[in-house]
Amino acid sequence: MAADTKTSFDLKKWFKDRYDFGPFLDLAKHKIVPIHHHTIWYYFGGITLFLFLVQVLTGILLLLYYRPGADSAFESVQFIITQVKFGWLIRSLHSWSANLMVLAAFIHMFSNFFVQSYRKPREFTWLSGMLLFGLTLGFGFSGYLLPWNELAFFATKVGTDIIGVVPVVGKPLLIFLRGSEDVTGATLNRFFGFHVALLPLTFLGFLTIHLLFVQDQGMAEPISYSKLPKEKQRSMAFFPNFVLRDLIGWLFVLIILTLLALFFPWELGKKADLFASAPAGIKPEWYFMFMFQTLKLLPSTLFFIEGELLGILGFGLGALLWALVPFFDKRGSENRSNPFLRIIGVAIVLYILAMTVAGYVL
Amino acid sequence: MSFKRRHVLCLIPAALVVSLLLVLSPYEECLAQNSCRDCHKELGDALAQPVLDMDKGDIHASRNLSCADCHGGDPTSEDAEIAMSSKKGFLGKPTTAKVPEFCARCHSNPGYMRNYSVSIPTDQYEKYWGSQHGMTLKKGGTDVATCINCHGVHTIYPAKNPQSSVWPVSVPKTCDKCHGNEALMKKYGRDYSTYKDYAAGVHGQALLVKKDLGAPACNDCHGNHGAVPPGVDIVAQVCRECHASTAELFLSSPHKAAFDALKLPECVACHSNHRIERPKDQFLSVTGEGFCGKCHSADDANNGYKTAILIKAAIDSLREQQAEAASLIDAAEKKGVAVNEAKFLLKDSQDALLKSRDAIHTVNLEKVEASVKAGLNITQKVMQMGRQALDEFRFRTSGWFISTILILLLIIGIWLKIRQMEQRTNSKS
Numbered sequence: 001m002a003a004d005t006k007t008s009f010d011l012k013k014w015f016k017d018r019y020d021f022g023p024f025l026d027l028a029k030h031k032i033v034p035i036h037h038h039t040i041w042y043y044f045g046g047i048t049l050f051l052f053l054v055q056v057l058t059g060i061l062l063l064l065y066y067r068p069g070a071d072s073a074f075e076s077v078q079f080i081i082t083q084v085k086f087g088w089l090i091r092s093l094h095s096w097s098a099n100l101m102v103l104a105a106f107i108h109m110f111s112n113f114f115v116q117s118y119r120k121p122r123e124f125t126w127l128s129g130m131l132l133f134g135l136t137l138g139f140g141f142s143g144y145l146l147p148w149n150e151l152a153f154f155a156t157k158v159g160t161d162i163i164g165v166v167p168v169v170g171k172p173l174l175i176f177l178r179g180s181e182d183v184t185g186a187t188l189n190r191f192f193g194f195h196v197a198l199l200p201l202t203f204l205g206f207l208t209i210h211l212l213f214v215q216d217q218g219m220a221e222p223i224s225y226s227k228l229p230k231e232k233q234r235s236m237a238f239f240p241n242f243v244l245r246d247l248i249g250w251l252f253v254l255i256i257l258t259l260l261a262l263f264f265p266w267e268l269g270k271k272a273d274l275f276a277s278a279p280a281g282i283k284p285e286w287y288f289m290f291m292f293q294t295l296k297l298l299p300s301t302l303f304f305i306e307g308e309l310l311g312i313l314g315f316g317l318g319a320l321l322w323a324l325v326p327f328f329d330k331r332g333s334e335n336r337s338n339p340f341l342r343i344i345g346v347a348i349v350l351y352i353l354a355m356t357v358a359g360y361v362l
Numbered sequence: 363m364s365f366k367r368r369h370v371l372c373l374i375p376a377a378l379v380v381s382l383l384l385v386l387s388p389y390e391e392c393l394a395q396n397s398c399r400d401c402h403k404e405l406g407d408a409l410a411q412p413v414l415d416m417d418k419g420d421i422h423a424s425r426n427l428s429c430a431d432c433h434g435g436d437p438t439s440e441d442a443e444i445a446m447s448s449k450k451g452f453l454g455k456p457t458t459a460k461v462p463e464f465c466a467r468c469h470s471n472p473g474y475m476r477n478y479s480v481s482i483p484t485d486q487y488e489k490y491w492g493s494q495h496g497m498t499l500k501k502g503g504t505d506v507a508t509c510i511n512c513h514g515v516h517t518i519y520p521a522k523n524p525q526s527s528v529w530p531v532s533v534p535k536t537c538d539k540c541h542g543n544e545a546l547m548k549k550y551g552r553d554y555s556t557y558k559d560y561a562a563g564v565h566g567q568a569l570l571v572k573k574d575l576g577a578p579a580c581n582d583c584h585g586n587h588g589a590v591p592p593g594v595d596i597v598a599q600v601c602r603e604c605h606a607s608t609a610e611l612f613l614s615s616p617h618k619a620a621f622d623a624l625k626l627p628e629c630v631a632c633h634s635n636h637r638i639e640r641p642k643d644q645f646l647s648v649t650g651e652g653f654c655g656k657c658h659s660a661d662d663a664n665n666g667y668k669t670a671i672l673i674k675a676a677i678d679s680l681r682e683q684q685a686e687a688a689s690l691i692d693a694a695e696k697k698g699v700a701v702n703e704a705k706f707l708l709k710d711s712q713d714a715l716l717k718s719r720d721a722i723h724t725v726n727l728e729k730v731e732a733s734v735k736a737g738l739n740i741t742q743k744v745m746q747m748g749r750q751a752l753d754e755f756r757f758r759t760s761g762w763f764i765s766t767i768l769i770l771l772l773i774i775g776i777w778l779k780i781r782q783m784e785q786r787t788n789s790k791s
Contacts (some may be wrong), residue, residue: 082700089758180419236784251776262762265698333500 031218031238038227041111045214046246047253048108051101052207054257055139058094059196066146068192070185073148074271092261098140100257102287105136113345117220118325119332125213125220128206130323135203137277139287142195148188153272154282157183157193162295165309165345166316184274223337283359290355291315396437397445398429415516419525422518430462460497461508462490489588499548505546510585512536526587531569532595533579534560556580559637567640578604597635598628605629611723616664643681646674646722669727676734677722680715683741687711690748697755704747711740 015021050292065084067076080087109129112118118126145156160183179186225233236242237285239251284292294315298307321328367369402413415421422431430437435452439445441455446452456464466487468474486509490496498506512528519526527536538557540546547554560566560580568577584591602609612618612628614703621628632645632653647670648655662668683710691704714737 078700078702082702088698088700241780241783244776248773249775251773255766255769258762258765262758265697268700 018115027215028239030238031215033219033237033238033242034221034225035234035236036222038111038115038222041108041241042219043107043246043249044104044111047249048101048104049207049211050250050253051097051104051257052203054097054254055101056200058090058097061090062094063196068146068189070148070188070272070274073146073188074268077147077268080266087257088265089261091121092265093257095266096257096260096264098143099286100211100253102136102140105133106287109133110349111323112220114342115220115222116329116332116338116341119329119335120326122213122217122220123326125210125217126326127323128210128213131206132203132210134319135199135206137287138194139199140287141204142191142199144285145183145188145191145327146195147268147337148272149269150272150276150279151269151282153183153274154278155284156187157278158282158292159284159288160187162308163308164314165312167309182274223332223335226335269308286356289359293355294358296359375604396428396430397440398433398435398437401442401445402429412516418517419519420517421520431763451487458504458508461510462487462496462499465509470598486587489585493585493587493589494591495557495589505549507540511540530575530579531573532724533581536568537580554737557635563634563636563638564640565638597630601629608720608723611720615724615726617723617725620700641719643674643677643719646670666725669725673722673726673730675729676727677718680718680734680737680741683738683745684708684711687741687748689743690745690752694748694751694755697752699751699758701747701751703742704751707744707747708738711744714740738743 022311033039062080065076065080065087067073075305077091081091082088084090112126112129141156141159145152160177163177164170166173175181177190179190212342283289292312295308295311298306298311302310325341326332329338329341332341374405396488399413402409404410412429418428429435433455434450435447436445436450439450440731444450446454454463470484470487472484475484484663491500492508492669495508514527517660519529521531524531526532542554542557544554561570568574568666569579581589582603598609598612609629618628621631631710633639633641642651644651645653645707648658648667652670652674654666654674657668658666660667688708691701691708694701694704714733716732718733719736721730724730
């Protein structure tokens, strides 16, 4: 027995001799996750992260064959889905997971808003989350153009046109994004650069910060939970109990994702033609639809200002106020619920839903 | 230089500026000096109509031609008696018989017309007198079409303008104004349902419904200024203008001599003239609505009856196989399998069917079968690709079911592990 102990290889010790992961393991072991009526919402952060990982993995695989450029992008995607073994699956998974990631991020953001998770001391977690959400939308906008198909081409044209309306910075920003006055092959190359280099690098930086905040400060407790006596506050260990439950969620999402990829493969459509007229019914991605529909419904001039410009400024101001909500919610910082903000939140959700539906129906 | 002379010199640039302003003054202002317009506008009702019509974008008015350029007279005189006096060359409203000549004063003058367009034809007048319309007019028939019946009077648009009554899509309706007039057509012993027939036919559908400007309007077959109904002997020539390859096949066939002997109007004998139905394979049948059976019978000495049956069978086989291939591709595409290549090939197969249908005009079984065989070879490939695509979908589906079962088993395993852990923790506490 003694001889056995001497010869057996101790992996834990081997690592510990080189780097002590103890503090990290201790943190995971001691971290607890509160159990209450809203625990389900904790999983959406993890699901968003999982979908991001799917994006990274499938994105890297697509990069093996994708060739940016007005003469090669569409053809290379066509090659991926018709000739490359499981290429259809990878491309569909990438497109579906991108959309599901935006949906999960929406749910994650609104659930945290409604349980006031942003309140002190988690203001920076909220802010970093906001930045991550903006970057996610940026991923969606830039990635949509990459297959260089007709719908994406015109949607990008409309989308960048809207940016161009912003006073002072609009026009230079439009030229910067497009690489010229119009959407051309130069735009595609730029969007490719944003999508595979600039955005992922920035996203990873903020994601690390976001996750560090969450791990360090722990899960936010709803106000009602935090007011319970200690003995009535139920909880579970983050590791392994919550992590394993998270894993179950990820696996369910994986099933849904593969189901969508198989039975509803993402269509490639027709190749973009720079000289063709825009086909009828050009629509942006569903997550931009509420903004697009609002701009469509606005009159050409409102209060002596161009309607579209007013709409864009309104959305910009709305996003800024939304990001700064932890600093406005005084009741939240005093650990009190804020019915006024809740009503506003519900109104925003209803507005987004109504405008999105109107965008597809009208 | 004296003071006076300097003043006179100063007047030169001033005069230049005034002249320039006059030259550049808007057309409306020039028209305002036109007494024809002024008076006729004031008179109102029907007498004002020509002025109002000219203001709707009339080609002559837009080229600064005034009333007097056609009707003569003196538009500078405010006195109607003088302005409309024969001394001033006033012609007034031409009679129907005089209309062609009235327009031809300019339109048959190449030198004058070149001022407006170098490519504009100037032979309309000559052609007109050779047309059925012109010949009837010459004989004293005043209810025939002259220039204004087709082109309009005071609101004339160029033929290339979609607003024009002679824009290809508008031509059938323009002709129908007279040719759809039952009383008028009966007087000349002509059919008055031509428009209805044309509109129901392939050409009418293409031009009037699909707005395909390549499709023929009345004038493409009958001519426009020299319009005459093509006789039996030349009707096929008219069709050949567009259907050249089909005509070649027909001319090389034994039908050519037979049709000539029977004085049958070639293409029209089977396809009709105005109500040209979209060709169907059923036309090849020797029974029912088929054309072949109208001339050929089972006891034909020349084997025509048997050949018709065999040609139809060959065409049917290609069409049926192609439909099967298309449905396979469609099914695979609906299931989300990319079938772009197969779809391209399917188009080749459709082209082969078209060629085979065209080849029937040779009435040569061997030639038709050779064309059909080429189509069948492509169709077989498409079918194979369709089957492979459906197999691929089955592979994908079974792969998904297996992986889903494995993932579900893993989920159950993890769930059991969580329960086990939590039961152990609960019992400890």
